[in-house]
Amino acid sequence: MKIAFYGSSLVSAYWNGAATYYRGLLRALAEKGYDITFYEPDVYDRQKNRDIDPPEWCRVVVYDGTIDALKTVAARAGEADIVVKASGVGFEDDLLLDEVLRAARPSALKTFWDVDAPATLGELRASPDHPLRQALSAIDLVLTYGGGDPVVNAYRSLGARDCIPIYNALDPMTHHPVAADTRFAADLGFLGNRLPDREARVEHFFLEPAARLPSTNFLLGGSGWSDKPMADNVNYIGHVSTRDHNAFNVTPKAVLNISRASMAENGFSPATRVFEAAGAGACLITDYWEGIELFLKPDEEVLVARDGQDVVDVLAGLTTERAQLIGRKSLDRVLADHTYASRAVTVDAIFRAHAAQRMEAAE
Template sequence: MTKIAFYGSSLLSAYWNGAATYYRGILRALAARGYDITFYEPDVHDRQKNRDIDPPDWARVVVYDGTVPALRAAAANASDADIVVKTSGVGFQDDLLLAEVMAAARPGALRIFWDVDAPATLAELHASPDHPLRAALPELDLVLTYGGGDPVIAAYRALGARDCVPVYNALDPDTHHPVPPEARLTCDMAFLGNRLPDRDARVAAWFFAPAAACPEARFVLGGSGWEGHPMPENVRALGHVPTRDHNALNASARMVLNIARDSMAETGFSPATRVFEAAGAGACIVTDAWEGVELFLKPGKEILVARDGQDVADLVRDTPPKDAARIGRRALMRVLREHTYTDRAELADELFRARLKAARAIA
């Protein structure tokens, strides 16, 4: 059985950790294909106090203290694995963790950097020629990303990566699926996203401004960090929404808004995890425009695309519940047919088998 040592932010908690559902979806699907997975996560940022799930039966989870000695001890365990993965945005001493994990990997092991925020990572690398990750790229076997398309692939190769392959976000239908609406979450439009510096302006333009323009409509805002932020009276802020409540939120809103962060919108080809989560619940999704959306869902039929906040306001006013429900059903059928983590794991499995064979031959 092929062993994977996976070093990420958190598998157990989605608190300030938007990549959690991506990790869960892809790793669970890989486990179903026979991989033996150990996930290493640091006890930082109160994530362990805000767990969304218990340790699953398809992966072993090792939680280590947010200290350098504990990091080094956890990294040393990479020597037992056939595939060693360090993700972006672990949240504690990322550069040191990368160095320690890759140094511990045994000869013939596949060494991977898995970037769950490629546009932001690339911006950081371009701004810092001496960045440790930039120096490490030529020594790694593979860079995987959860989006970005050709622009991200080309950028990573130009920085010295041997290869870069997107493994896109997707749907885990066992986790995200249609449920009955709940009165406490009923609204005309919902947006779920933590407050981040490169999201503020777009949320103001695509969510708060349309809410102000549609005072008769009800808007719901989920996510951490919005406490104290000024917002129209018809916006109800929920704070952190646990993963277990995502289906209810998506199913209770007439429309669900997706707002890309600045870097994602500029790079394109990076559908957020929440797009697939909402589609999996049968929600009518409204998204700000980004390049490549038509590769995942058909605009006007399976998803609605807004060029600006005025478009969002118009869609809130002009899309009746019956039409919204129809678009949501089409989105659900599309993602079940083409965009599940089972599909993504098949791609990753093929990559791993081919690259492991090559890495062992070199060793």
């Protein structure tokens, strides 16, 4: 089956947290025989900051950030059996959704893939005339980056025919154990861009513990933090290329996952970073969110902190030996239960079930 996928970017992770998710899932679907074309706009300097070349397993079509170019690529939806419009494409999202739905064949499976459900649902609740809310009746399927029952029930209450979470996972080809790198030496590392929905939690879970542990070394990676006040024991290194994520994860004694506020409040929304770190064999400390035990076992495969004091306490009692043991167990768990290959089995079954239903309805 042919998939026309309209998303933010497949070839650039620059200010594009969904890149890892797209790459892992679409590669795994391609291995199952899907013929995929990914359409992405040339915006936000992503094309100037590519971190991969267009892959062999997916055609990538980059279009100019103009209305005419958008309409041209949207018309290509008419060639596909499955049409996917993702959230957060970054250029005229509402118009793109309208044009893609208009171009799609009546027999095509029309899917909205939400990679930031809490934010999207907040917009839909606040605006009864939101274009996406109005379009839900014409969309066959909503897939989400995470969220569990709260997100599923919310989408259905707004008129979605069906909503199914497809959680983040590990792509062992890109995230795996590597040798330590002295550039990333630290007791605790955190990697994340500065975002309004995350900043206060980074202060609470990372910067405040750093100030309280002056003899402990903290490592901060990600864009936007250069003017942020921080203790002298915090080494801020700026943007970290995806090529270095494995080394960033395995070198510190432990690494920290800090969910955006909306994700933490919603629960059942493990970030890509959770699986990237586990896949590299890192000892991961994560802020608490409902559902963590569905993915990794607390105290054995992951360490959980409910506040900054917990981070301080965990670091005070964490030996190198225990950190390494947790990293090995987390790696074993994600390889067994949480790869994109296993997620693709689920997506494939969903697509085929919906395709069969549409064929039956047409008879």
